[in-house]
Amino acid sequence: xxxxxxxxxxxxxxxxxxxxxxxxxxxxxxxxxxxxxxxxxxxxxxxxxxxxxxxxxxxxxxxxxxxxxxxxxxxxxxxxxxxxxxxxxxxxxxxxxxxxxxxxxxxxxxxxxxxxxxxxxxxxxxxxxxxxxxxxxxxxxxxxxxxxxxxxxxxxxxxxxxxxxxxxxxxxxxxxxxxxxxxxxxxxxxxxxxxxxxxxxxxxxxxxxxxxxxxxxxxxxxxxxxxxxxxxxxxxxxxxxxxxxxxxxxxxxxxxxxxxxxxxxxxxxxxxxxxxxxxxxxxxxxxxxxxxxxxxxxxxxxxxxxxxxx
Amino acid sequence: xxxxxxxxxxxxxxxxxxxxxxxxxxxxxxxxxxxxxxxxxxxxxxxxxxxxxxxxxxxxxxxxxxxxxxxxxxxxxxxxxxxxxxxxxxxxxxxxxxxxxxxxxxxxxxxxxxxxxxxxxxxxxxxxxxxxxxxxxxxxxxxxxxxxxxxxxxxxxxxxxxxxxxxxxxxxxxxxxxxxxxxxxxxxxxxxxxxxxxxxxxxxxxxxxxxxxxxxxxxxxxxxxxxxxxxxxxxxxxxxxxxxxxxxxxxxxxxxxxxxxxxxxxxxxxxxxxxxxxxxxxxxxxxxxxxxxxxxxxxxxxxxxxxxxxxxxxxxxxxxxxxxxxxxxxxxxxxxxxxxxxxxxxxxxxxxxxxxxxxxxxxxxxxxxxxxxxxxxxxxxxxxxxxxxxxxxxxxxxxxxxxxxxxxxxxxxxxxxxxxxxxxxxxxxxxxxxxxxxxxxxxxxxxxxxxxxxxxxxxxxxxxxxxxxxxxxxx
Numbered sequence: 001x002x003x004x005x006x007x008x009x010x011x012x013x014x015x016x017x018x019x020x021x022x023x024x025x026x027x028x029x030x031x032x033x034x035x036x037x038x039x040x041x042x043x044x045x046x047x048x049x050x051x052x053x054x055x056x057x058x059x060x061x062x063x064x065x066x067x068x069x070x071x072x073x074x075x076x077x078x079x080x081x082x083x084x085x086x087x088x089x090x091x092x093x094x095x096x097x098x099x100x101x102x103x104x105x106x107x108x109x110x111x112x113x114x115x116x117x118x119x120x121x122x123x124x125x126x127x128x129x130x131x132x133x134x135x136x137x138x139x140x141x142x143x144x145x146x147x148x149x150x151x152x153x154x155x156x157x158x159x160x161x162x163x164x165x166x167x168x169x170x171x172x173x174x175x176x177x178x179x180x181x182x183x184x185x186x187x188x189x190x191x192x193x194x195x196x197x198x199x200x201x202x203x204x205x206x207x208x209x210x211x212x213x214x215x216x217x218x219x220x221x222x223x224x225x226x227x228x229x230x231x232x233x234x235x236x237x238x239x240x241x242x243x244x245x246x247x248x249x250x251x252x253x254x255x256x257x258x259x260x261x262x263x264x265x266x267x268x269x270x271x272x273x274x275x276x277x278x279x280x281x282x283x284x285x286x287x288x289x290x291x292x293x294x295x296x297x298x299x300x301x302x303x304x305x306x307x308x309x310x
Numbered sequence: 311x312x313x314x315x316x317x318x319x320x321x322x323x324x325x326x327x328x329x330x331x332x333x334x335x336x337x338x339x340x341x342x343x344x345x346x347x348x349x350x351x352x353x354x355x356x357x358x359x360x361x362x363x364x365x366x367x368x369x370x371x372x373x374x375x376x377x378x379x380x381x382x383x384x385x386x387x388x389x390x391x392x393x394x395x396x397x398x399x400x401x402x403x404x405x406x407x408x409x410x411x412x413x414x415x416x417x418x419x420x421x422x423x424x425x426x427x428x429x430x431x432x433x434x435x436x437x438x439x440x441x442x443x444x445x446x447x448x449x450x451x452x453x454x455x456x457x458x459x460x461x462x463x464x465x466x467x468x469x470x471x472x473x474x475x476x477x478x479x480x481x482x483x484x485x486x487x488x489x490x491x492x493x494x495x496x497x498x499x500x501x502x503x504x505x506x507x508x509x510x511x512x513x514x515x516x517x518x519x520x521x522x523x524x525x526x527x528x529x530x531x532x533x534x535x536x537x538x539x540x541x542x543x544x545x546x547x548x549x550x551x552x553x554x555x556x557x558x559x560x561x562x563x564x565x566x567x568x569x570x571x572x573x574x575x576x577x578x579x580x581x582x583x584x585x586x587x588x589x590x591x592x593x594x595x596x597x598x599x600x601x602x603x604x605x606x607x608x609x610x611x612x613x614x615x616x617x618x619x620x621x622x623x624x625x626x627x628x629x630x631x632x633x634x635x636x637x638x639x640x641x642x643x644x645x646x647x648x649x650x651x652x653x654x655x656x657x658x659x660x661x662x663x664x665x666x667x668x669x670x671x672x673x674x675x676x677x678x679x680x681x682x683x684x685x686x687x688x689x690x691x692x693x694x695x696x697x698x699x700x701x702x703x704x705x706x707x708x709x710x711x712x713x714x715x716x717x718x719x720x721x722x723x724x725x726x727x728x729x730x731x732x733x734x735x736x737x738x739x740x741x742x743x744x745x746x747x748x749x750x751x752x753x754x755x756x757x758x759x760x761x762x763x764x765x766x767x768x769x770x771x772x773x774x775x776x777x778x779x780x781x782x783x784x785x
Contacts, residue, residue, distance in 0.1 A: 047319045047320055047321050047322040048320065048321045048322075049321065049322065049323075049324060049522060049526060050321045050322060050323045050324065051324065051519075051522065052321065125725070145680070145681075146680060147678070147680030147681055149680065149684070158684065160681070160692075160694075161684050161685065161686050161687065161692075162687050163686075257687065260687035260688065260689075261685055261686070261687055261688060261689035261749070262687045305724055305725060305742075307684065307692070307694060307742075
């Protein structure tokens with residue numbers, strides 16, 4: 001023990017060690033110490049409580065039982081499997097199966113509801129948006145982006161705006177998702193083909209330049225009036241059949257509207273010229289067969305509620 | 311304990327403790343506290359509190375499934391967790407305050423381990439008799455009588471333990487419904503498992519483990535030790551008055567003896583099985599029962615009370631020097647404890663003020679940044695926002711959204727005609743809203759424009775807003 005008199009101020013010292021008149025009367029013997037001293041503090045070497053020992057034995061018994069019941073000993077190719085046959089993989093599989101079973105009710109409802117009416121039931125819509133969002137993230141976001149904004153440079157359409165190539169009603173979206181666009185795997189795929197007017201010699205360079213100026217004029221952009229006039233005549237002969245006389249486009253043919261501010265491949269002079277010269281044709285795979293019908297319906301609802309649904 | 315001839319013992323069995331019955335002011339206080347604390351624990355879940363037709367009517371309810379905490383008039387949502395943080399800060403400051411002023415007062419009077427152990431010992435005394443009878447029974451060989459007494463004691467303990475474990479689960483769901491389900495064996499397995507575990511721990515800790523929890527398992531005494539100082543009230547034995555102790559008052563030389571008659575009353579009543587005359591020690595929970603026991607004896611032998619009493623460390627030095635005892639209150643009211651009290655009360659007042667200032671309507675707006683904006687076919691620019699409305703109210707309420715901006719923005723709601731949404735009672739609603747700026751407006755061409763979204767509640771006209779920005783084309 002450190003002499004307290006020398007360590008701390010007078011009024012803060014711990015009491016001096018008790019001096020009993022008769023040492024034999026002392027009730028408790030001081031237990032032995034470990035001999036360790038820190039800053040005058042000694043460590044008693046008290047025996048540990050016996051229940052602690054029992055607890056230790058119980059943990060050993062527990063471990064042995066555990067090793068018999070559960071996978072424990074690693075062997076060359078796999079671990080001992082334990083008599084309960086437990087595996088964490090099987091547990092995950094069970095949880096997934098439970099989850100699927102709970103969703104099955106909802107998938108059933110999705111399948112039984114008219115496509116056009118999928119958003120009329122609030123509860124069903126909420127499920128469809130959640131499920132569709134998951135499908136979208138896994139299957140669609142690679143091209144259309146996680147937020148659905150598409151990639152203009154690559155011709156992946158923005159799904160958020162109010163302009164649609166093949167229509168933006170729930171039924172239109174459902175058909176596009178189910179069968180895809182210009183793919184050879186699905187006979188019901190959306191299909192149309194714009195000619196490569198320049199490359200294939202249908203129009204010469206001057207005619208193409210004239211049509212470009214006319215198309216620019218349709219969306220109110222600055223253009224060459226002198227060229228746009230003959231361009232308009234060529235447009236009515238060559239382009240109006242699909243894009244419409246006023247350039248409003250046609251959902252049935254996937255012909256984009258040319259008289260608005262939304263451009264799939266860019267609306268500047270050079271992009272329009274390239275579109276006319278070489279033509280453009282985006283593709284999309286059919287998801288019928290890759291996804292369940294209910295999933296296609298769910299993702300259709302999800303896309304419809306992104307902001308552009310018609 | 312060990313001599314050099316025998317090897318040191320590595321472990322030893324628990325020494326059973328048979329506390330004797332005692333009467334006195336601290337024992338009375340402990341009876342009252344036990345009644346009040348057990349009453350609070352068992353009765354609270356059954357108190358009803360009307361909150362309207364859509365809300366639970368249980369006064370205190372921790373609704374984990376719906377993430378709500380109900381406490382009489384107060385309802386806490388997860389986003390108001392700062393209330394819980396505030397309560398934890400208060401609990402921390404309260405710990406500083408009580409420990410620095412009164413030492414281990416929590417351990418001695420309010421700790422569930424102490425209260426339930428006290429209850430179990432009381433039951434034990436009813437069934438087996440007082441200390442001497444219990445010691446005799448403990449030492450007696452097994453017989454039909456001993457088995458009968460022990461079995462009935464354990465049965466009584468088990469009933470108390472079952473009630474304790476059973477009461478706990480009622481805090482987490484509607485108590486009357488759960489009680490019916492429990493009795494019909496239709497409750498969720500988690501309820502039965504929880505009751506089973508708490509029954510087993512209560513039975514074991516209260517009946518058999520008792521002081522071992524305090525001495526070996528509980529971290530509390532170690533933390534408290536760091537907060538005590540020389541003015542902290544603990545239980546002490548005035549050995550300068552009591553020593554040398556001695557029984558034989560009529561023997562020769564008895565006039566040289568101190569006031570302690572070595573009757574061991576203080577040892578016999580101690581639920582921790584210690585001798586307070588050895589000085590303040592780790593196992594002492596400062597329950598005050600030895601004070602009651604000693605005062606009783608001092609009264610009988612005609613000596614002044616207080617041979618064992620609540621003392622601060624600094625008292626010993628002054629009393630040894632012959633000064634009169636210092637009032638306990640002088641130790642309690644000192645700058646340190648007053649500072650803790652002020653801080654504690656400050657946080658408490660702050661929480662109460664916050665509680666009454668908070669609105670039962672809350673809105674937050676997060677702009678959707680993927681993409682930052684969308685150009686529509688007419689060239690206008692549209693931004694989307696996720697508006698989150700919390701209706702912390704017992705009935706469904708309509709909210710009308712609007713904008714305040716000096717620009718011709720248009721506000722539309724996804725999937726809804728008009729600008730009014732109905733948020734169900736005590737629910738949260740996520741609504742995507744679109745704000746559109748005409749093609750030629752400054753907001754459409756600017757990089758960003760400040761925007762304020764308002765929500766006006768339709769019943770009382772309460773209004774909240776959230777500020778955000780509108781992203782334009784930036785050209």
